[in-house]
Amino acid sequence: EVELEESGGGLVQPGGSLRLSCAASGFTDNRYCINWVRQVPGKEREAVAGVSTASGTPYYASSVKGRFTVSRDNAENTLILQMNGLKPEDTAIYYCAADTDYKIRGYCRLRPEDNAYWGQGTQVSVSS
Numbered sequence: 001e002v003e004l005e006e007s008g009g010g011l012v013q014p015g016g017s018l019r020l021s022c023a024a025s026g027f028t029d030n031r032y033c034i035n036w037v038r039q040v041p042g043k044e045r046e047a048v049a050g051v052s053t054a055s056g057t058p059y060y061a062s063s064v065k066g067r068f069t070v071s072r073d074n075a076e077n078t079l080i081l082q083m084n085g086l087k088p089e090d091t092a093i094y095y096c097a098a099d100t101d102y103k104i105r106g107y108c109r110l111r112p113e114d115n116a117y118w119g120q121g122t123q124v125s126v127s128s
Contacts, residue, residue: 002026002117004096009122016086018124022079022096033099033108035115036070036081038092038124046092047110049081052102061110064090086126093121
């Protein structure tokens with residue numbers, strides 16, 4: 001059974017930093033896309049960053065590129081999202097999500113609906 005568990009959210013002032021972690025387990029195939037998707041209540045989900053486990057290549061939405069960095073600790077099977085230069089508009093619930101159709105599609109993309117597995121989410125609040 002696939003399990004994803006996020007940690008590391010909290011309250012930070014504008015311009016500050018936070019580091020989110022996602023512990024992943026239960027995958028039977030090690031080729032998948034693992035993503036960070038955020039949602040503000042009442043708004044559509046937005047996929048902001050991810051990485052292909054096959055290539056290790058990260059990808060970002062334009063809204064976070066240059067401020068957020070995603071990385072993967074293969075030994076610990078953990079996905080990290082380092083968020084710097086946080087803005088009030090980054091306030092959201094952040095979910096770790098996995099897209100296992102990578103093995104069919106052959107590439108990763110920033111589409112929330114591609115993800116079949118989701119963590120419980122962690123709140124990130126940016127406010128002075």
